[in-house]
Amino acid sequence: MDSTGATARTPRTRRSPLSGLLMPESPAISRSYDGSTPFSMRGLPPVPGGSMKTPRHSYHPRHAGIASVSMDDLVVDVEENASLLRSKDGPVLTPTERKIKIGLYGVLNTVILVPLMISFAQIIFRDPEFQPYMNDLVKLVLVSAAVHQICFTCVSSLPFAMGQVQDAGLIFLSAMCSSIIQSLHEMRGDDFSMEEVLATTLFTMAVSTAVLGAALIVTGKLRLASFVQYLPMPVVGGYLAFIGFYALEAGLSMMTTQSIKEPADWIKLVDADALMLSVPGVVAGTAIFWVNSRWNHMAVMPCCLAAMLITFYGLLLITGSSLDDARAAGWVAEPPPSPRSITQIYGFYDFSKISFSHLTDQIPTWIAMYFVVAFSSSLDVAAVETALGKPLDHNHELQTVGISNLLSGLGGGFTGSYLFSQTIFTLRGKLDSRYVGLIVFFLEIAVVLSPFSIIAFVPKVFFGALQMLVCLDLITEWLWHARNKLLPREYGIVWLTFLSMVFVNLELGIVVGIVIAGFNFIYSYIATASVHRVMKRSRVERDLRERVLLQNMRMAIVTLELEGFIFFGSSVKVMDEVRRHVLVTNTEKQEAKTSTLSGASPMLPRRHAPSPYVARSLNDSFNDDLTTLDSVFDDHEMHGYSSTPKAGKTGSSALHAARTRYFILDFEKVSGVDATAVRSCFNATKELLAQHGIVLIFASVPTDAERLLRVHDVIEKVDGSGTGSLVFDTLDKALEWCEDELLVSEGILPLSESAPAEEGQRWQLLDELLPRPDGSHRKNEMVLADSSRSRSNEDGDAVLTRELGEMYVTHWLKQEGDTLYRAGGLVNGVYFIGYGKVDVFMPSKIHEGLGPGFRGRKRITRVCQGGLVGASEMILHKRHQFTAQVRAPSSVFFLSKSHYARMQKAHPTLAARFQQAMLQSMAIGVLESNLTDD
Template identity: 50%
Template sequence: MHVCSFSQIIFRDPVFQPYLADLVKLTMVSGAVHQICFSVLSTLPFAVGQVQDAGLIFLSAIATSIVHSLHKADTVFVMEEVLATTLFTLCGSTALLGVALVITGKLRWASFVQYLPMPVVGGYFAFIGFFCLQAGVAMMSGKEVKEITDWAQLTDLKSFYLCAPGIVAGIFMWVVTQRIQHFTILPMCMLTILALFFGSMAVSGTSFQDARAYGWIAPLPNATMNFLDIYKHFQPSHFHAEFMLDQLPSWIAMYFVVAFSSSLDVAAIEMALHKPLDHNAELQTVGWSNVISGLTGGFTGSYIFSSTIFSMKSGVDSRLTGVLVFALELALVMSPFSIISYVPKLFFASLQTLIFVDLFMEWIVHARKSMYVSEYLIVWFTFVVMVLWNLQAGIVLGIVGAAFNFIVSYVESTSIRRVWKQSHVKRQFKERISLLKSRGSIVTLELDGYIFFGSSVNIMAQVRKHVLLTTDELLHQRSTRSLSTSVMATPNFNSHRLHGRTSTRNNAATPANMGLMALDDMNEYLSEYSADAPIPACRTRFLVLDFDRVTGIDVTAVRSGFNMIKQMLVENGISLVFANLPKHIEAMLRLHDVFDDNDMNTNSCDNVPTKAFETLDIALEWCEDGLLAKEVPVSDSASRLLQSGRIMQLLDVLLPKGGGGSVEHVGGDKVDDVTGPLYVQTQSFEKGQLIYTCGGDVDGFYVIGKGLVDVYLPSTEHKKMGPGFTGRKRIMQVTNGGLLGDVDMILNKKHSFTAEARSNCFIFFIPTAAMDAMKQQHPNLAARFDKAIMRSMALHILEVRVADE
C-alpha cells in the first residue's frame, strides 16, 4: 500500500489525476522489479527492496517541472506528449541513477557519497515527511496543494471532513507503533482503518457511488484495465527530449541523496546483523536494481531496511520469500480493477501522514538531542528553504550553510594551545635551575589542523594573549612607534629599539603592539605567587610555533597572519621560531618572506632572527641556549680549567657543595689531585664515538666535564616496540655538568639507551666499585656525588611534572 501512496506523491500534479490508476500500477511494477532484483543480486537472502521515499521527491519535482515547462512552451502539447515526456524522463533518470550507483560501487567510492552533511539530509527527510503530508491532504481534499500558501484552500468545512480522518488515523498509527513494538501492529492498524471506514459506509447506507461522488474514494477508470495498458503512454513519437537537460540539477541531487540514504540503510542492516557488509557491493546491488527498474519503466528504489531487518529476525533464510513478494505484487498489477477506486483516500493519506509524523519526529524533534545547536539550525534552515522555495535550492543552500558552519566551528576548534615544554638537554644543575625560573620567556604554541584565512585571526589573537612585555616597554612603544610602516612588511630589527632609539613622528600605537599584555597587568596571577616562585611569569623572548599536527596552510593565512605576527614580535625583540615545519609549508613561508635570508644564516639570538628547526626539541634547545647566553657559559670555565691542567678542580666545581668536613681530613668532601684519582677516571671521546651502548653492562656513571653527548634508542631496538616505530629515537642530550648513566646504575640494570659523543668530549667516569670504596673511605665526598644524583633526579621529576608531555 505504500507503493500506491508513493505513486500519488510522484504524480501529484493535477494533470496526472485521470491517469492515476495506470500510474499506480506502473509504480507497483517498479516495486516488484526492485524486489526480484534484490532477491537475486543481494548478498542477503532476506533482503527486501522496494520503491523508496528518498528519491521520490526528486522524481515528483522532475515530473512537475516537465509539466510546467511544456505548458510554458510556445507550442501547444497534448496530454499524450506530456505523459510520454514525463515517463521517459523519469525512467531514464532512474536507469542513469542506477548506472551511476554501479560505477560508484565499482570504484569503491561508497564512502565519498556519505560526505553529504547529515543536517542537510535531515532537513531533506523532514521535507519528505511534509511533502507526503501535503500530497495526502491534496489527495483527500481533491484540491491542488503545491505551495505553503495553498493550505488556505483547506479552511472550508468539506475539506476538513475529508482530511481530518486521514490525518488522525496516521497519527494514531504512529502512536500505536511507537508504544507497541510488534510486526503485526501496523497491518492490524491498517485493517482497522479499512474496517471502520467500510463499517461506517454500511451503517450509514452509503454506496461506493455516493462515496466517490463526495470524494472519499477515487473515481472508477473509464475502462477495464489490462496489464499492457500501463505501458501505452510510452510513445517515443510523443517524447520531447529537449526538456530533459533542465532536470540535470535535480538528477545530480537525487544521485547523492539516494546514494547517501542507501548507505544509511546498509549501515542499519549491518548493525542489526552484527557483521560487516561490503557497502560498495551493496551499492552496486541498488544500482543494478534501479537500472532494471528504469529500463522496465519504473522508478527509484533501494533497501527497505525495516522490512529487511524484520525478515532477518523472523528467521527467513531463503530467497524464495522475496520471489513470493514479487509474485504477489505482480498479481495485483495484473488484476483487471483499480485498487484506488475501491480503497478510501484517507487510507492512503493515513500512510502518508504516518510517514510525515515519523520523519518529522525523528529529524525535527528528536534530532535536537543528537546534534549541536548550529547543526540543528541547518536542519531547520534546509527544511524551511525547501518548503518555501524549492528542493534544489534547499539542498544547495543547506550545503552552503553546513560549509559555513564547518568553517566557523573549525576556526573555533582549531587547536592552538599554550604548552609548557622543555628540551631534552640535560644540563648542569645551576643552568637547569636558571632555565626553570626563566622558561616562561619561551612561549610555545601547539597548532593543529589546516590553517586558513579564518583560523589565522584566531592564531593572532592567541599570540597577543600569551606574549608578555614589561609595562615600561609597552608605554614607551605606544608613545613612540609610528604607523608609517606597513603591517605586511618585515622590518629589520635592531636591539636598540627596545631602549628607545626609535622614530617619534607619531604618538600612536601600531598593530605590532596593540593588544599585548604587560607583566603588571597580571596582578591577579602574580598575587598568587611570590617573586621567588620556581616558575614565575617572564617577559617573552621567544615564541615557538609547533607545526607537528598542521596539515596545510593557505596563502591568506601566511600573508595576513604570520607576516603580521613576525612584525609584531620583531618590533618587540621577540624571536619567532618554527618547529616541525612540513616542507611544503616551509616553502610557502619562505615564498612570502617570513624567513629573511639573514635569519637562516645565524645562530645568534641577539638580532631576533626568525628560525625554523626540524624538531620541537631542537627548537627549544636553541631558545634555552639563548636564555643562558647572558651568563658565563660553563664550557668557558671548563676550557679554562682543562687548559690549565686543573682537571679535578673542574669536577669539584661541577659537584654540589658538601655539608661540612675538613679539607685536610681523610673524610673531607673536596675533590683534588689527591682524592680524585682514587675514585675518578677521566676519559676523552671524539665526535661520533660511543660512550656506552644499549644493553651493555652498567659499571658506573659519568659526569660530563666538557662537550655534548647524545642519548638515543637505536633503530634496531626502536623497531622492536611495534609497527610504525622506525629510525633511532632521541631521548636527551647531556651537556657540561650533566650526569650520564646514573639512573641505570641506581636501577642496577643494563643500559637502556646508547650514548654517543656529539662533539669532542672530556668526561669523568666513577666506577661502581670506586663509589662503594668512596663511601667507606671518604663518605663526605661520596655524599656530594649522591647529592648530585638526587638533585638531578628531583629536578627532572619537577621538570616533567611541569611540562606538557
C-alpha cells in the same frame, strides 16, 4: 517500525510490553533521543542510572538482577527500532517451523510494503494530470519495487536485506514530473496529450534512475563511498523533513482531489468537504504514529492497517452505504474503465511521443538526487552495520544499490535503496535466509498481475494515513528530536534548508543549505581554539646549575602551538593570541603608544638585535610590571603581571612572569597555510615582535608552508641569509637554541659549549659536578677557583681525588658517532658527561614497531656537561630502553654497578655524593616535567 527506509538513522525511545510475543526480551538498554542512556558492550554490564560520567571497569562487581545477565549471550544494537538483541541460546527451529517463519515474515513484509509503495506512487505522481492513470502508475512502482527486492536478495552481502523504492529519491522524481508538465504548459498551454506527458516523464525518470545506478556502481568500484558522505548532515536532515511535508501535501491532495503543491494552496482545505475528507486520514495517521512509537512489535503495523480497513467497511455496513456511494462521496478512488495489462502499461513508454528537449533541464535535479540517494544509502548501510554488530563493506553495498537502480531504470522503474526498517525487522527474526526477499518479490509481482485495482477498493483515508505517518515520522525526527543530536547552529541549518525547500524550490533549498553549512564550518573552524599556549622545555639535560637557572628564565620563552589549516579566516585569531601572550614592560607600553601617535617606526634595523629590556637580567629586583600587547594597542583594561616575586616568596625559586624575549610558533600540527595568512598574519607578527626586540622563531614548518613563508621573506633563506626569522626542524631544537641564548644573556656560557677540561683537571671537574655532602652545588665559575678552600672543610672521604677516581671511575674520550649503549642491552652502570653532547634516542626499528604513524628514530633527550645518562635504568635494574650516542667530542665518566657497590662499602660518603647526583638529576627532571606540558 519506521515507515520510511531513509529515515531510520536516529535512536528512538520505545516501550514494548508486547515484545515478548515474538522473542525473549533482552536486558540491553536502548538509547534515548539525546543519547544519554549508556549502551552495553560485550563483556561489560550496563551502568545503572545512566548518569555516571566515568565508564565502569570490567573488574567492578556486577549488580544482581537484570544487569547481571551475561553479555556474551547478546548482540546489542542501539539504533532506531532495534534494541536488536539476539540470544545465542534461543530455541532451535525444526525445518518445518523455520519454513513457516520464513513464509510469515515474507507475508508480513509484503503487507507492510505494498501500501507503502502505493503511497510512494501517489507522492511521485502527485500532479492532477496523473490521477486518471494512478492505478497503472502504482503497478509500475510495484514492478520497480520487485526489481529492487530481487537485486538486493541476490547481490547484497546481507541475506535478510530488504530493498524497495525509497523515499530519498521520491521528491526528485516528483520534481522532474512537475517540471516537465509545467514546461509543456508554458510551451503549448493546454494543447498537449497525456500520452506525451506519460512518455516523457516515465522515460526521464527511468533514464535518471539507470544513470544514477551506473554512477553508484562506479563510485563503489572506485571505493569512493566516503566521498558521497561529504554532503552535510543538516542539509540531508532538512531534505528528509521536506519529504515528510511533501508526503503530507500529496496525501491531502489525494484525499481531497485538490491540487496542494505549495503553501498558498493550503487555503483550499478551508472548504468543509475538503476538511471532512482529509481530517480522518490525518487523525488515523497520527494514531498509528503514536501506537507505533509506543509498542515495538512485528504485529503492530499490520494490525493498524487492518483496523483502518475494518473500521471503514464497518462504517459502510452500519450506515447502509455501498462502495459506489463511498466512491461518489470521494472516499474511494474510481475504478479504471478498463483495467490495463502490464504490457499495455509499458505501452506508455512510446518513444515517438517523448519530448527529448526536456531531458537536459533535469540535469541539476539529477546531480542533487545522486548525492542525496548515495548519502542516504550510506547512512542506511551504517545503520544496518550497527544493528548487525559487525563491519560491512560500504563500497560493496553501494554497488548493490547501484545495480538495483541500474536494472530498475532499464526496466522503466524508479530509484530505491535499502529499506532499513524492514531489513532490521527481518534480522530481528534471526532469519539469515534469502527466501524472505524472494517471497516479497513474488507477492509484489502477483499484486501487479492481479486483474483488479487495489486503490479502487481501499479507501483514500488508508493511503492518506500512511502518508501522514511518513510526514510525522520524518518531521518529528528532524525538526524536533534532532535538536538533541545536533549543535544549535546545525539544527538551525536543518530548519533553514527545510523552509527554503518549502517556500522556494527543492534544488535551491539544497544549495542554500550547503552554502550555509559551508559558512558554518568556516565560522566553527575559526572559533575552534586552533592556537594554544603551551609550556615546553627542550629535551636537553644540562648541569644542575643551568637547569635551576632555566627553571625561572624559561617563562621568557613563549610557545604557541598552531593546529589545522591556517587561512585568511583564522589569521586574525592568531594575531590576537600573539598579542595576548606577549608580555612587555609598562615603560615599553608607553613608548609604543608614543611612537604610534608620532608615526615613527620603532622597528629594529637588525633581525635579532635585542631591545634594552632584553639585556636586563631576570634576577634583577626591578618592579616594572608587565603588560600584554593587546593592552598596549587597545584601550581596554590593562592586565598587570609582576616581573619579580611578590613579597614573602622565596626569592628566585618562586616562579613568576617574565618579559617575553623569544616567541616560538610550532607548526607541527598545522596541515597547511594559505598566502593570505602569510601576508596578513605571520609577516605582521614578525614586524610586531621586532618592534619590541622579541625574536620570532618558527618550528616544524611543513614543506609547502615553509616555501610560502620563505617567498614572502617571513623566514630566512635556505642558506641562512635574508631578514627573515629563524626556522628549526623541530620544536625541541628551537627550544634548545632559545635556552642557550637565555644562558648567554645571563653571562653564562652553556656547559655544552664550554672548552674541554685539561687532562689533569678531569677528576677535579667530575668532583665539581657532583653535589657537596651538604647538598649544595657549585653556582658559578668562581667556585672552581676557590675549590681548594671548599674541600678543606669537607670530610676527606667525600672528595673525589685522582686516586679514588682511577679506582672506581673509568674515563673515556668519545668521538662523534660513538655509542655508549644500545636499546635492549644490560645496564652495567651510569655515565657522567664531563663535556660534550650525548643523544639518547629510540631507534627507528623500535619506534616504527610501536604502530602506524611512527616514523624514524625519536630523540628522547640530549645530555650535556654535568648531565647523567642511564641513572634511572641503573636504579631500576632494567635493560636499556633507548640508545645513547655521542653527538660531539665528549669526555665521559663511567661508574659501573660493581665499582659503585665497592664504593658504598669502602667510601660511603663519596658514594652518597654519586647517589645524590643521580637522585637530584631525576628529581629536577620530574619537577621540570610538572612545570611544562611534556
